[in-house]
Amino acid sequence: MVVQSDPMGTATVAGRPPFQLPDVVQVEEGKTVSIEITRAGYEPLTVEIDGKKTKENLQAHPRPQGRHRRRPRALPAPPTGGRCRSWAKPKK
Secondary structure (H helix, E strand, O other): OEEEEEOOOEEEEOOEEEEEOOEEOOOOOOOOEEEEEEOOOEOOEEEEEOOOOOEEEEEOOEOOOOOOOOOOOOOOOOOOOOOOOOOOOOOO
């Protein structure tokens, strides 16, 4: 069975090292195989195939993009040895 995905990604099958799609996956007659497809920026997709079809096209869905907040900048460390000149009161 030929397995391909949109977008192309890495697939894993139990007992086999990860492989890039599209690729051919051997499925014994009467058995099912679980395939997990992963790609950065997309939800992982797990599919059970049984080999009845000769070709399987799979569609991966992008992960929702959250609102990224910028981290506030850290304040500079106060100088050692007393007050900073801008905070100091004038001497009398």
